[in-house]
Amino acid sequence: MRDRIHNKVQNRETQDFDSYLNAQGATFFEPSEGTNDIDILPYLVSVKGHYMKVPVGDLWCERVIWVHYNVGPDDKAVICPKTIKKPCPICRALKQAQRQGGIDEEELKGQRAKKRVLYNVMVDGDIFLWEISYHNFGKQLEKELDDQDGTYDGYAEMEDGFTINVRMAEAKIGKTSFLQADRIDFSNRDDLDDDLLEDVQDLDTILVVQSADELEAIFLGEDTPEPTTDPDDDLDYGDEEPQDDPDPEEEPEPEDDDNLCVACEGSGENTKGRKCRICGGSGEKPEPEDDEPEEKPARKPKKKKAKKQAKQECPHELNWGADCDEYDVCEKCDLWDPCLEAKTKM
Numbered sequence: 001m002r003d004r005i006h007n008k009v010q011n012r013e014t015q016d017f018d019s020y021l022n023a024q025g026a027t028f029f030e031p032s033e034g035t036n037d038i039d040i041l042p043y044l045v046s047v048k049g050h051y052m053k054v055p056v057g058d059l060w061c062e063r064v065i066w067v068h069y070n071v072g073p074d075d076k077a078v079i080c081p082k083t084i085k086k087p088c089p090i091c092r093a094l095k096q097a098q099r100q101g102g103i104d105e106e107e108l109k110g111q112r113a114k115k116r117v118l119y120n121v122m123v124d125g126d127i128f129l130w131e132i133s134y135h136n137f138g139k140q141l142e143k144e145l146d147d148q149d150g151t152y153d154g155y156a157e158m159e160d161g162f163t164i165n166v167r168m169a170e171a172k173i174g175k176t177s178f179l180q181a182d183r184i185d186f187s188n189r190d191d192l193d194d195d196l197l198e199d200v201q202d203l204d205t206i207l208v209v210q211s212a213d214e215l216e217a218i219f220l221g222e223d224t225p226e227p228t229t230d231p232d233d234d235l236d237y238g239d240e241e242p243q244d245d246p247d248p249e250e251e252p253e254p255e256d257d258d259n260l261c262v263a264c265e266g267s268g269e270n271t272k273g274r275k276c277r278i279c280g281g282s283g284e285k286p287e288p289e290d291d292e293p294e295e296k297p298a299r300k301p302k303k304k305k306a307k308k309q310a311k312q313e314c315p316h317e318l319n320w321g322a323d324c325d326e327y328d329v330c331e332k333c334d335l336w337d338p339c340l341e342a343k344t345k346m
Contacts, residue, residue: 017131020067020079021118023206029121029128031168031179038130038164039122039189040156041196047204051084061120061156063203064134066113073221079209080113082267086209087283088113089216095268095281112269120200122192127199133178137166140181152186158194162186263324263340270326278340314339321346 017028029038042059054060066080068090081088094111097103115134120127132138141164145153155162167183210218213225261268261279268276268283275281314320316329321342323330330336 019077020065020208021129021131021206022208023129023201026129026201026206027126029123029130031130031132031166033168033170033179035165035167036123037187038166039161039192040164041120041122041127041192041200042156042158043120043200043203044197045204046202050204059156059158059197060203062138063118063207064138065116065118065207067116068111068113070110071215072218074218076218078215078218079207081209081212081215082113083207084209085266087212087266089212090219091267091269093216093219095275099281118201118203118206120203122196127196129201136171136178136180140184144184148186155186158196159191161189161192163189263343312342 017023031038040061042061045054045056045058045060048056050056050060051064052060065083067077068080069075069077071078071090078090080091082091090111091113094103094108098108116131117134117138119130119132121130122128145155152162154160155164163186165185165187166181168179169182170177171180172178211225217223217225261276261283263278264270264276264283266283268279268281270276276283312320314323315335316327316333318327318329321339324336324339324343330339333339
């Protein structure tokens with residue numbers, strides 16, 4: 001697990017959790033302002049096709065999820081299917097509304113999928129489930145691990161792990177106040193008893209990921225259709241076959257990874273929620289022919305010049321290829337084309 005965390009670092013709204021998490025018996029952790037001493041506990045992976053490619057039976061320490069808030073007339077919160085690499089009808093509908101001018105920027109921003117992270121944490125001997133925005137803790141944790149050159153990548157190991165001392169400070173966006181990590185330190189801790197693993201949540205199986213039909217009904221305010229799958233069926237996130245039988249004209253076929261856009265992995269959006277510049281928001285791999293003559297000719301002279309100049313090296317000190325289109329500076333970077341090409345070959 002330590003090596004996987006190291007590799008992950010190198011490659012980089014308050015609503016009822018019950019609507020998208022089925023965490024029986026869990027108590028949710030609410031950090032306080034100031035320093036919080038937490039031990040992140042791992043869980044035993046039980047699903048095939050894990051999002052971090054962790055084999056069944058191995059330990060992992062977190063679960064990244066994408067959540068849509070304020071969905072439909074009832075303002076529900078639901079998990080975006082891109083969490084398990086499935087196409088999302090809500091993302092598709094929002095993109096279509098944006099193209100047609102049928103939604104304002106504030107409403108669009110409020111309904112776009114938000115990146116969240118789940119952790120099992122132990123605080124003062126009690127075990128909690130922690131659900132928090134990636135930008136309020138996970139991003140800072142990754143940066144700190146990166147700055148420490150792997151020294152603390154084993155923080156969640158049961159043996160030789162570390163306590164995370166995170167200082168939470170008040171931050172504001174508009175009139176909304178929230179707590180955000182502004183400092184993270186690590187301290188030694190005693191080895192943990194493996195019996196604790198019996199009390200943690202399986203962060204994959206607690207996810208309530210609804211079918212495309214169900215999500216569309218919620219979005220439109222219609223009656224939710226009967227589930228088409230048995231809730232007791234074995235989970236397998238590696239199978240890209242849709243669980244429902246969607247209209248082939250409306251729902252992209254996810255089972256063929258070769259047809260998905262490699263930049264956005266079929267979501268049609270980059271990590272900032274903007275339209276993917278490679279597939280134009282379709283989520284599909286573009287044809288080899290260049291159908292967009294407006295932008296490409298302007299890039300070509302710089303592209304050839306820069307390819308030899310900055311081979312395997314990012315001028316902004318990011319990870320060449322891996323971080324392409326992940327940061328604001330990427331949009332105006334002269335090396336964007338070769339960097340994306342490197343990303344597609346990873």
